[in-house]
Each structure stands twice: as C-alpha cells, then as structure tokens.
Amino acid sequence: MSGLRILVPVKRVIDYAVKPRVNRTQTAVETSSVKHSMNPFDELSIEEAVRLRERKIPVESITAISAGPPKAQDILRTAMAMGADKGIHVAVDEQDALEPLGVAKLLAKVVQGEKSNLVILGKQSIDDDAGQTGQMLAGLLGWAQATQASKVSVEGDSVTVVREVDGGVETLRAALPMVVTTDLRLNEPRYASLPNIMKAKKKPLEKKKLADYGLELGARLKTVRVTEPPPRKGGVKVDDVDGMIGKLKELGAL
Amino acid sequence: MATSCRFAASLRRASLNARAPTRPRRFQPAAVHVRWTGSTSATSEPHQPDDKETVKGAPAPAKAITFTSDTYPDIQREPGFSKLTQEHVEHFRELLGTESAVVDGVSKDASEDIEPFNSDWMRKYRGHAKLVLKPQSTEEVSQILKFCNDNKLAVVPQGGNTGLVGGSVPVFDEIVINLQKMDKIRSFDEVSGILVADAGVILEVADNFLAEKNHIFPLDLGAKGSCQIGGNVATNAGGLRLLRYGSLHGNVLGIEAVLPDGTILDDLSTLRKNNTGYDLKQLFIGGEGTIGIITGISILTPQRSPAINVAYFGLASYEKTQQAFREAKGQLSEILSAFELMDGNSQHIVNKVTGKKMPLEGDHPFYCLIETSGSNTDHDSEKLQAFLEHVMENDIVEDGVLAQDQTQIQELWSFREGISECLGHWGGVYKYDLSLPIAQMYDLVNDVRDRLTKAKLIGDDDSYPALDVIGYGHMGDANLHLNIPVRRYDKKVEKELEPYVYEWVQSRKGSISAEHGLGIAKKAYIGYSKSDSMIKLMKQIKGLYDPNGIMNPYKYM
Ligand SMILES: Cc1cc2nc3c(=O)[nH]c(=O)nc-3n(C[C@H](O)[C@H](O)[C@H](O)COP(=O)(O)OP(=O)(O)OC[C@H]3O[C@@H](n4cnc5c(N)ncnc54)[C@H](O)[C@@H]3O)c2cc1C
Numbered sequence: 025m026s027g028l029r030i031l032v033p034v035k036r037v038i039d040y041a042v043k044p045r046v047n048r049t050q051t052a053v054e055t056s057s058v059k060h061s062m063n064p065f066d067e068l069s070i071e072e073a074v075r076l077r078e079r080k081i082p083v084e085s086i087t088a089i090s091a092g093p094p095k096a097q098d099i100l101r102t103a104m105a106m107g108a109d110k111g112i113h114v115a116v117d118e119q120d121a122l123e124p125l126g127v128a129k130l131l132a133k134v135v136q137g138e139k140s141n142l143v144i145l146g147k148q149s150i151d152d153d154a155g156q157t158g159q160m161l162a163g164l165l166g167w168a169q170a171t172q173a174s175k176v177s178v179e180g181d182s183v184t185v186v187r188e189v190d191g192g193v194e195t196l197r198a199a200l201p202m203v204v205t206t207d208l209r210l211n212e213p214r215y216a217s218l219p220n221i222m223k224a225k226k227k228p229l230e231k232k233k234l235a236d237y238g239l240e241l242g243a244r245l246k247t248v249r250v251t252e253p254p255p256r257k258g259g260v261k262v263d264d265v266d267g268m269i270g271k272l273k274e275l276g277a278l
Numbered sequence: 279m280a281t282s283c284r285f286a287a288s289l290r291r292a293s294l295n296a297r298a299p300t301r302p303r304r305f306q307p308a309a310v311h312v313r314w315t316g317s318t319s320a321t322s323e324p325h326q327p328d329d330k331e332t333v334k335g336a337p338a339p340a341k342a343i344t345f346t347s348d349t350y351p352d353i354q355r356e357p358g359f360s361k362l363t364q365e366h367v368e369h370f371r372e373l374l375g376t377e378s379a380v381v382d383g384v385s386k387d388a389s390e391d392i393e394p395f396n397s398d399w400m401r402k403y404r405g406h407a408k409l410v411l412k413p414q415s416t417e418e419v420s421q422i423l424k425f426c427n428d429n430k431l432a433v434v435p436q437g438g439n440t441g442l443v444g445g446s447v448p449v450f451d452e453i454v455i456n457l458q459k460m461d462k463i464r465s466f467d468e469v470s471g472i473l474v475a476d477a478g479v480i481l482e483v484a485d486n487f488l489a490e491k492n493h494i495f496p497l498d499l500g501a502k503g504s505c506q507i508g509g510n511v512a513t514n515a516g517g518l519r520l521l522r523y524g525s526l527h528g529n530v531l532g533i534e535a536v537l538p539d540g541t542i543l544d545d546l547s548t549l550r551k552n553n554t555g556y557d558l559k560q561l562f563i564g565g566e567g568t569i570g571i572i573t574g575i576s577i578l579t580p581q582r583s584p585a586i587n588v589a590y591f592g593l594a595s596y597e598k599t600q601q602a603f604r605e606a607k608g609q610l611s612e613i614l615s616a617f618e619l620m621d622g623n624s625q626h627i628v629n630k631v632t633g634k635k636m637p638l639e640g641d642h643p644f645y646c647l648i649e650t651s652g653s654n655t656d657h658d659s660e661k662l663q664a665f666l667e668h669v670m671e672n673d674i675v676e677d678g679v680l681a682q683d684q685t686q687i688q689e690l691w692s693f694r695e696g697i698s699e700c701l702g703h704w705g706g707v708y709k710y711d712l713s714l715p716i717a718q719m720y721d722l723v724n725d726v727r728d729r730l731t732k733a734k735l736i737g738d739d740d741s742y743p744a745l746d747v748i749g750y751g752h753m754g755d756a757n758l759h760l761n762i763p764v765r766r767y768d769k770k771v772e773k774e775l776e777p778y779v780y781e782w783v784q785s786r787k788g789s790i791s792a793e794h795g796l797g798i799a800k801k802a803y804i805g806y807s808k809s810d811s812m813i814k815l816m817k818q819i820k821g822l823y824d825p826n827g828i829m830n831p832y833k834y835m
Pocket residue numbers: 321399434435436437438439440441442445446447457477498499500501504505506507508509510511512513514515516517518566567568570571572573698699793794797830
C-alpha cells in the first residue's frame with residue numbers, strides 16, 4: 025500500500041452555540057445573518073486525519089470537500105488551515121441542499137476521482153441530524169465501515185476503530201479502503217493558527233459543479249413543517265420552605 | 279434531536295450558554311477537565327480549593343476569613359451609631375412584610391444565613407452584621423433609610439457582592455440592604471435603545487434581555503452572572519467593553535436613588551440631552567453607596583453587533599504588545615471592541631487551574647486577545663485578515679489563532695476572563711487595579727516581582743506566602759491589573775506592596791483605582807490620586823447628603 029489518501033467531507037452549518045430559530049413560514053430554520061461554522065463532527069474528522077499524519081502514518085493526501093453555497097469555501101479554508109492539503113467545493117444552492125443519499129452519491133464519485141482509500145466523516149451534521157451519509161457511502165462503495173469512532177489507529181492497511189456502545193466499548197478492525205465516522209470523544213480539534221490560516225490561502229481549492237460528476241440529484245423528501253418545541257413554562261419563586269410546600273400541594277405533587 | 283446533539287457537542291469542549299447569542303461567558307463544569315464553576319455561584323461564594331484541588335467544592339468555612347475589624351484595628355466603631363434592638367427588627371419586619379425579606383440575626387442565631395452577606399468575594403473582608411434587609415420597591419428602600427437615619431443605624435448597600443475593594447460588606451454591625459429583590463426590567467425602547475430597570479437586575483440577565491432585542495449592555499465583566507447593574511453603576515465599573523462603548527458616566531442617562539433621609543431622587547431621565555442644571559446623578563455613579571441607594575437606572579444601550587471575531591496572540595515582549603495595539607487601532611479602528619493584555623504567568627495559571635489546553639503551542643512572555651464587533655461579517659473578516667497578516671509578517675506577534683466558531687470564541691475569552699477566578703485558587707489575591715501610562719504599565723509588574731523576590735516572599739512551596747506576580751488588564755484603556763496570588767494573606771507581603779505600589783503609580787501620574795473603586799481597600803490611599811482640595815470638596819458633598827454618616831461608613835475617604 026502506498027499511503028493513505030484521506031477524503032474528509034465538511035459541512036457549513038449554523039454555529040452550534042447559536043440558538044436556531046424557525047422562519048415565519050415554518051418551512052425551515054432561519055439561516056440568513058446567523059453565524060455559521062464547520063459542523064463540529066467534521067472538525068473532529070479533519071483533526072483525526074491531521075493527527076494520523078502527525079503520528080507518522082504514511083498519509084499521502086488529505087482532501088476536504090464541501091457541497092454547498094459559495095460560503096462553504098470559508099469552511100474549506102478552515103479545514104485547510106487545520107491541515108488539509110486541498111479543498112474541493114461543489115457548488116450547490118442553499119435551496120437545493122442535498123439529502124444524505126445525494127451527498128453519498130457525490131462522495132462516491134469524488135472517492136473515485138481522488139483515488140481515496142479512507143473517508144472520515146462526521147457521524148452526523150448538527151443541522152439535519154440524519155446520521156446516514158457515512159453508512160450510505162460505505163454501501164455505495166462496497167467498503168467496510170466503522171461508525172462513531174472514539175479512537176482510530178492504522179497499521180499498514182489495517183484500521184482499528186474503537187467505538188463507544190451502550191455499557192462499554194467495541195473494537196473493530198478492517199482492511200482499507202474504509203469509511204469511518206467520528207464521535208465526540210475522538211479528539212479535541214485544534215485552533216486554526218495564523219501562520220496556517222495564511223498558508224491555507226495558498227492551498228488549491230477546486231471549484232466543481234454536480235454536473236462535473238455527471239450527477240443530477242433531485243429531492244426525494246419534502247419538508248412538511250418545522251416547528252419550535254413548546255416554550256418552557258415559567259417557574260415560580262417561593263419565599264421560603266412553607267411557600268414551597270404550599271405550592272407543591274397546590275400542584276398536587278404532595 | 280438537534281438539541282440533544284448540540285448539547286452533546288457542547289460537552290465535548292468547555293461549555294456554552296445557549297441563551298445569549300454572542301459570547302456568553304459561563305464556565306460551567308461541563309467536561310471533566312473544566313475545573314471551575316459557573317461564575318454565578320463562584321463569584322458570590324467564597325471559594326477555596328477542596329481536596330480534589332478543584333475550585334468549586336464547598337464554600338470555605340466563613341470562619342477562615344478574618345474580620346475586617348481585626349485586620350484594621352485602627353478603625354473604631356462610630357460611637358454615635360445606635361445598636362440594633364429587637365424593636366428595630368420588628369419595625370423592619372412589619373415594613374417589609376414577607377418573611378424572606380428580613381434575615382434576622384438579632385433575635386436568633388442566623389450566622390450561617392447572614393455569612394454570605396458579611397464576607398466578600400475575595401474572602402478578604404468580613405463584617406459583623408446581624409441583619410440583612412431585602413426591600414422590593416423604591417418606596418420600601420425610602421422607608422428603611424428614613425428609619426435608619428432617624429435612629430442612627432448605619433447601613434451598607436449591597437448588590438451582587440462582587441466588589442473587589444471591600445465596599446459591599448459591613449465592617450461592624452451595619453445593616454446590609456441588599457437589592458436582589460428589586461430585579462424587574464421596567465421598560466425598553468427599541469428605537470432609542472434606552473433601557474430602564476431596577477438596580478437589582480443581574481447584569482447578565484439585563485444583557486440577555488437586550489440580546490433578544492438585538493441590543494447589548496454597554497458594560498461587560500467577568501462577574502456578570504452575579505453583579506447587579508445598580509452595583510455596576512455604584513462602582514462605575516469599567517470592564518471589557520469600555521474601549522468600544524465608553525464609561526457609565528456617559529451611558530447612564532438617569533438614576534433613581536434614595537437619600538438617607540428617605541427622599542426619593544427621581545432623575546430617571548430617558549433623554550440623551552438634558553442641560554438643565556447640575557448633573558447630580560453623576561455623584562451616584564462611582565459613589566459606592568456613600569450618599570444614597572440607587573434603586574433604578576436608565577441607560578443607553580447600543581445595537582448588538584452580529585459579526586464578532588476573536589483572535590489570540592503570543593508576543594515576545596511588552597514593546598510588541600504596544601506595537602500590536604497601535605496597529606489594531608489603526609487597521610481595525612471602528613470594529614475593534616476589546617484589546618486585552620495577559621502576561622505569560624497569568625495564562626499558565628488558567629491552564630493549571632482549569633486543565634484547559636493553552637490556545638497556542640509554545641511559550642510566549644505575553645498574550646493579547648483582540649475582539650472585533652461589526653455589522654458586516656465579510657467587511658470585518660477582510661479587515662481582520664489584513665491586520666493578522668500584517669502583524670504576523672512584520673514579526674509583531676510570534677504566533678496566534680483566530681476563533682473559527684462561537685465555542686472557540688468563548689474558549690479564548692475564558693483565558694482572559696478566567697484569570698480573576700483562577701488566581702484565587704490557592705487562597706487569596708492581592709489585587710491592584712491601576713491606570714498608568716501605557717508605555718510603563720508593565721514595568722510595575724517587573725518591579726514588584728523583583729521586590730517580593732528580594733524579600734524572599736515568592737516561592738514554589740508552602741513556606742512562601744506569595745506564588746507569583748501577575749499582570750493583565752484592559753490594555754485598550756491603559757488599565758493594568760497587578761495581582762499577587764498568595765497562599766495566605768500576610769502582613770509582610772502587604773508591607774512590601776504598600777505604599778510602594780501607590781507611590782510608584784503616583785510618580786507616573788496614574789490612578790490607584792482605575793475601575794474597582796475605593797471601598798475600604800483604597801480609602802487610606804486616595805491622597806495618591808486626589809489632591810487635598812478635591813478630597814475636601816468630596817467630604818462636603820458627603821456631609822450634605824448624608825449628615826449622619828450612616829451610608830456605608832468607614833470607607834471611601
Ligand atoms: C470576577 C470579577 C471580575 C470583575 N471584573 C471587573 C471589571 O472588569 N471591571 C470593573 O470595573 N470591575 C470588575 N469587577 C468588580 C466590580 O466592581 C463588580 O463586579 C461590580 O461592578 C459590582 O457590582 P455588585 O452588584 O456586585 O456590587 P457590590 O459588590 O454588591 O457593591 C459594590 C459597591 O457598590 C455599592 N452598591 C451596590 N449596589 C448599590 C446600589 N444599588 N446603590 C448604591 N450603592 C450600591 C456597595 O455598597 C459597594 O460599595 C469584577 C469583579 C469580579 C468578582
């Protein structure tokens with residue numbers, strides 16, 4: 025085996041510290057003038073790819089790819105500042121956002137083009153929370169997959185993945201090529217340092233369209249309605265213990 | 279699922295507070311390695327390392343804090359003040375009605391309930407109060423004060439009790455009048471951005487309220503989760519946004535306050551312009567509760583900036599930080615909203631106490647945090663990028679990072695805002711909050727470190743009282759925080775520090791208290807920053823408003 029050719033898909037999502045708001049027409053979440061950043065699970069993927077290289081495992085290339093509006097390029101620059109060698113931006117309008125299957129089909133094509141032998145994806149993106157892309161991609165490619173990795177080690181072309189499961193951990197091993205999806209405890213992503221941000225500006229960023237991959241991906245699903253959870257009922261303050269007991273009695277809790 | 283996933287993501291790193299859209303700063307004990315607690319509780323409770331070396335733990339036994347009357351044996355209880363009696367307490371109970379409005383240590387032993395009101399955030403000052411009152415309205419405050427004035431009962435106005443000069447706790451048996459029950463937002467005008475609120479509203483609550491309306495409180499500080507806006511005004515707090523939004527002397531448009539004789543001073547103006555006579559409200563801004571109790575304020579709040587960026591640098595010398603500041607002002611101009619300085623030692627301490635990874639690899643003698651706030655992300659990013667490239671390429675900074683998302687913004691801020699809290703980890707801190715000419719600001723830290731080293735008071739093991747000498751602060755405002763974290767308060771350390779520090783500051787025409795105020799800590803030293811004739815005029819004002827001297831006695835001047 026010559027070396028790892030890692031593909032890392034990254035997605036631009038509403039920053040997870042921002043409270044999303046449903047739009048007036050209840051068709052989607054408000055995205056305009058809301059802070060966006062990289063899907064946190066994808067940060068883990070990039071970080072892991074870079075760490076594999078830092079661990080002196082032969083990594084030939086780390087390619088970050090994002091399908092989305094022009095702003096997705098910011099996320100690709102971040103990925104490159106964190107250590108990816110190049111970026112691929114596939115232009116997709118916001119209103120035509122891809123479904124997991126569409127993304128998986130696109131990634132399968134990119135894998136062929138880039139001759140990738142390891143794809144590290146986030147286990148889900150925090151906007152749709154579908155959690156399907158990695159699995160579908162593995163299916164389309166006919167590759168082994170290990171989802172929700174909390175530890176990844178590579179030796180030759182054998183990949184060992186530890187995953188947290190209910191009540192314990194599970195250790196899986198498979199041979200490359202392979203799909204891995206990342207979970208929270210895998211690593212702690214680094215900050216983008218200024219020198220690396222500057223270097224990232226000079227790294228190649230390819231601009232593509234779906235048509236370049238011979239793909240035309242229509243929507244299969246229709247969003248019927250998006251609603252906010254019911255507002256939390258306000259609490260009451262009681263003055264003292266007697267007040268609390270009184271209130272609890274009133275509510276029938278005592 | 280979106281929510282739970284977001285939550286889980288937050289667990290991975292430090293923490294976040296979903297309520298406030300920009301830079302909410304809470305240090306929640308979220309992940310295992312996050313060692314200190316939310317500012318809300320930690321700032322109001324004395325804290326001491328527990329046996330697991332975490333900052334949180336149970337509050338230190340109050341007994342461990344020395345009584346101010348013992349630390350300052352020269353201060354004598356004013357003999358003209360009456361002693362509290364059962365009848366007084368009965369009067370207040372009747373006046374305030376609800377049980378919880380009166381914490382009564384006169385007719386029974388309530389020392390445990392009263393202790394949090396008696397001792398300060400730094401565990402440095404402790405009073406002997408036997409009574410705490412929590413009025414719910416301006417009218418109640420008026421009646422309390424009138425009664426106290428008539429009966430010569432001394433009082434201490436108290437907000438969130440986060441003040442750093444011992445002003446918020448009694449010295450002897452003064453009655454604590456705590457404003458926590460006056461916590462209503464009265465009005466907000468979305469067109470003018472003018473907020474009117476009770477004095478007891480917690481700063482963070484006010485800011486969250488304003489965030490919903492796309493506005494921002496023009497003041498921000500590490501204690502935001504506990505301190506009250508009335509307390510902020512009473513101390514004329516400066517904080518992290520002063521560079522951008524200016525001081526409370528400009529932003530506060532009106533004040534409602536109660537004078538000792540019960541007079542309600544209704545100057546709750548919501549006008550930006552009002553030239554009709556002496557601007558009396560200014561006396562209450564920074565008055566530290568010595569002439570009256572603030573019960574309501576009206577304040578001009580700016581539009582909240584949707585685009586926030588934070589960068590954090592490592593620099594080779596103090597000269598470089600000054601250069602970086604000059605460049606930041608020049609190139610970022612109107613979007614620069616904070617320029618904070620932290621020395622290397624301060625960052626190591628945050629790292630040591632919280633277990634958080636340092637934002638930068640490698641060691642740097644100085645660090646700076648820059649925040650920009652603007653209305654247009656693309657415009658700001660372009661400016662910031664150009665600035666960052668400039669300071670990197672010209673070797674002004676050695677290394678740096680740029681926050682890529684909200685969580686990183688908070689993490690970087692926690693390395694500035696966490697300093698105060700982390701310094702208290704070993705037992706105590708001597709804190710000096712000074713205004714100095716920027717060029718000489720850090721010389722003082724070096725001089726003090728040399729001095730304590732020479733006196734053999736600094737060291738790594740328990741036999742030395744002091745751990746280190748640390749400098750950080752609001753560089754943008756030429757405001758240095760000189761801090762000496764100690765294992766125990768020690769007169770020997772104090773002797774080396776004072777009046778040395780004050781003389782040092784005076785000789786550079788600085789101020790011995792840039793933002794924390796005078797309280798009891800700086801009372802004796804006011805002469806280093808104010809002339810005799812100024813002090814005389816101040817005393818005349820005090821005598822005019824508070825002829826019986828019942829308001830926050832033994833402090834200020
Ligand atoms: C972690 C931390 C960080 C801080 N950072 C900063 C900072 O960056 N900049 C800065 O300027 N300060 C800072 N401070 C100190 C600052 O002065 C206080 O945090 C805050 O302004 C005081 O508000 P409070 O409600 O806690 O007032 P308290 O501590 O309760 O009272 C402070 C003084 O004001 C008087 N007072 C309080 N309420 C009233 C009222 N309603 N009417 C009349 N008098 C009143 C009290 O008698 C006392 O003299 C910090 C403190 C902490 C603990």
